[in-house]
Amino acid sequence: MTLADSHRAVEAVWRIESARIIAGLARMVHDIGVAEEFAQDALVAALDEWPRNGVPDNPGAWLMLTAKHRAIDQFRRRDVHERKLQQVGHDMELRQESAEAELDDALDDHIGDDLLRLIFTACHPVLPTEGRLALTLRLLGGLTTEEIARAFLVPEPTVGQRIFRAKRTLADKKIAIELPPPAELPARLASVLEIIYLIFNEGYATTAGDDWIRPSLCEEAMRLGRILAGLMPAEPEAHGLVALMEIQASRIPARTAPDGAPILLLDQDRSRWDRLLVRRGLEALGRAEALGTLGPYGLQAAIAACHARALTPEATDWERIAALYRLLAHLTPSPIVELNRAVAVGMADGPARGLEIADALLDERALRDYAHLPAVRGDLLAKLGRAGEAAAAFERAAGLTRNARERVLFLDRAAALRGEPESGGRETG
Incomplete structure (x- = not known):
């Protein structure tokens, strides 16, 4: 094995095993930073030894054992621990054996x-x-x-x-x-779910830069979500989040053209959707539903499932989507949810009704610089034949977005409404 091959092997194993190693160490040393240092020491040792001796049969276990040895060495030197052991009258040899056994047992817990x-x-x-x-x-x-x-x-x-x-x-x-204690678990779980979904969203609809999507971030968020759902199988929202991410991620192959330009949901080639991810997402949604009433992530997953089950845009059940958004707005009121509801109502009940909901959000402080509010209004105004107002709305959206490809989309929509040549961007929602 070449040096490059061994380094790639180390990196791959580290990506898979590092969380498990740090987690095991952190509980013993009571400090995430120190635990990470021990784990990094093991990584450095692997980078040094594996090119010379080859990758071990169980590389994850090798890293864990090496990290444990670093922790044991540190544990031996801790004055506080030695003083505690002296108080119970052990001799030095027994103290060291006891410390090592205690650490090994704790690190080998589930x-x-x-x-x-x-x-x-x-x-x-x-x-x-x-x-x-x-x-x-x-x-x-x-x-x-x-x-x-x-x-x-x-x-x-x-x-x-x-x-x-x-x-x-x-x-x-x-x-x-x-x-966290049981009384704090719901709030703390909400924080964990929020962070995982923020990671996914940044990959799925990048807020700034030249890329429309970053699939690697989506994959990382889905991996974390699956871990969480596996560790907390009785939590419906953990399964709901997995369902939401997997169903949305199923569209990634169809969300961009060969040149990287985004493609609108209703314009996507649905044969390119990843049906394996759709199936997995629907199964996760089923698990969430079986555990009780759907929460915010479960409801969003149910909305995404309506799109996933429609083989053509025309087959989309917009009435159900609008109804689900009403439930979501009742459960977690927010301007963003209302804006999404405006889109769904516009499809189910006509653009005039959707525009009425969107216009009611114009004074919302949270949406003052949110590019998708004028973009939604532009789309609804265009459907109502109000081309000039629609073009102005898309131009405002272009001025607010920080994503280069999204800016092209909005400017192209404005140009088309004004009868001007487009720059060639095809962008999505």
Whole structure:
């Protein structure tokens, strides 16, 4: 095996195993930053040894064992631990054996518990959203600082600072690496689900830059969602989020033209939708429904399922989608939900009714700089034959978006409404 091959093997194993290793160590050393350092030490050792000795038969176990040895060495040197052992009258040899046995036993506990603790700690509400996003991708996704920076189009030092501050905040505030008490679980679970879906959304509809989608971020979010659903099988919203992400991700192959230009949902070639992801998403939705009343993610998944089940745009059950949006708006009122409801109502009951709902949002502070409000209005105005107003709305949307391809879409729609040549962008919702 060449040096490059062994390094690729190390990177692949690290991406899969790092969260499990860090999770096991973190509970013992009570500090995510220290746990990550031990895990990184094991990674460095692998980069040194594997090119010379070959990749071990069980590389994940090799990394875990190496990291455990680093932790044991540190554990031996801890003065506090030695003083505690001296108080109970053990001799030095027994102290060391006891420490090693205690650490080995703890690290060999059911790994699912450790991963769940790590997920809830990385997504702790005490951290700002940016810190939770970066820390989750670093610890649970195994992404490097450079990869996270590239995904979110921010400087690498900025991401590094976010991760550093997040770990320092957890340490300074003495946030225990444990599951929240039952009374806090719903709020804390909501934070975890939000972070995973924010990661997915940034991949599915990139907020800035030249790319319309970043499939790698979608895949990472789906992987984290599946882990969470597997660790919390009785939580309907965990399955609802998986269903939502997988059904939406099924459209990715059809969302862009060969030149990268986005394609509208109703213009997509549905034969290119990933039917395996659709099936998996519908199965996850079924699990969520079997567990009780659907929550916000489950309802959004049910909306996505209406599109997935329609083999043609004309077969879409817009009445059901509008009804589901009414339920969602009742459950979690927000201007964004209302805007989406305007689109669905516009399709189900006509553009005039949809425009009425959209116009009621014009004074919403949260949507003041949101490009999709004028874009939705532009589409509804165009359907009503009000071309001049529609063109102006799309031009305003183009001025608000930070995504280059989305800007092309809006300007092309405006140009078409004014009878001017388009630049060639075909973009989506």
